[in-house]
Amino acid sequence: MSDDKVCSHHKNKRRKLLRRCCAGFLILAFLVLLAVLIIWAILQPKEPRFLLQDATVFNLNVSAPNVISTTIQLTISSRNPNSRIGIYYERLRVYANYNNQQITTPTGIPPVYQGHKDVNIWSPFIFGANVPVAPYNGLLLGQDKSNGGVNFKFKIDGRVKWKVGAFVSGRYHLHVTCPAFVPIGNSKNTGIVVGNAIKYQISRSCSVDV
CATH class of the missing domain: 2.60.40 (Immunoglobulin-like)
Known part of the structure; x- marks a missing residue:
């Protein structure tokens, strides 16, 4: 396998890993936000x-x-x-x-x-x-x-x-x-x-x- 193919293979792996990390972060942020909104809706904060x-x-x-x-x-x-x-x-x-x-x-x-x-x-x-x-x-x-x-x-x-x-x-x-x-x-x-x-x-x- 040529050096170019090896480099291309590693680059593709890094891109896939980066995409997975970004997707995981977005899902986690969404779940946290959803949990906060649900808790907020249940508690129904009232003005002082x-x-x-x-x-x-x-x-x-x-x-x-x-x-x-x-x-x-x-x-x-x-x-x-x-x-x-x-x-x-x-x-x-x-x-x-x-x-x-x-x-x-x-x-x-x-x-x-x-x-x-x-x-x-x-x-x-x-x-x-x-x-x-x-x-x-x-x-x-x-x-x-x-x-x-x-x-x-x-x-x-x-x-x-x-x-x-x-x-x-x-x-x-x-x-x-x-x-x-x-x-x-x-x-x-x-x-x-x-x-x-x-x-x-x-x-x-x-x-x-x-």
């Missing part, structure tokens, strides 16, 4: 549930038609409704919106793992010092305070990962919106005086998008 419990207002001042200063402490609870799936929270940021305009800088919440059926409670401060806004928003906020209440949207943006046994999923974006009517200046709901601030009970469910 968020509740805005209260808002403590230290400062909400309109110093000019287009300048707002805000200091508010929120109490927010998060519950994992899943009995077999844990949740990792990462890069959570909380801020306040008024009339579709952000009026505070984002405040971070430390990363945390939430076990099955567990509840976490956070009490972040959110601040906005002399934040420029659209002039009509400054005027509208002043009017709302005079009328006895302000509609806010407190938002949480971040990422979550799901944990099933030893398996941890990739990151998913988390968007939470907590609409809240805070009865500032309402003589029928004066809230609870806490030092130089007033705490208002909200108890409002938030919408969650993952």
Whole structure:
């Protein structure tokens, strides 16, 4: 047998072996993916549930038609409704919106793992010092305070990962919106005086998008 035939024979063997390895890898990857999808379908992961419990207002001042200063402490609870799936929270940021305009800088919440059926409670401060806004928003906020209440949207943006046994999923974006009517200046709901601030009970469910 000539050297050319021997080389050609070895090349064909290597190609067949490479094809078998690739086919085996693809089959294994497919089976793993299929198993994960079946487990995922059986477990049926549910989104975490968020509740805005209260808002403590230290400062909400309109110093000019287009300048707002805000200091508010929120109490927010998060519950994992899943009995077999844990949740990792990462890069959570909380801020306040008024009339579709952000009026505070984002405040971070430390990363945390939430076990099955567990509840976490956070009490972040959110601040906005002399934040420029659209002039009509400054005027509208002043009017709302005079009328006895302000509609806010407190938002949480971040990422979550799901944990099933030893398996941890990739990151998913988390968007939470907590609409809240805070009865500032309402003589029928004066809230609870806490030092130089007033705490208002909200108890409002938030919408969650993952």
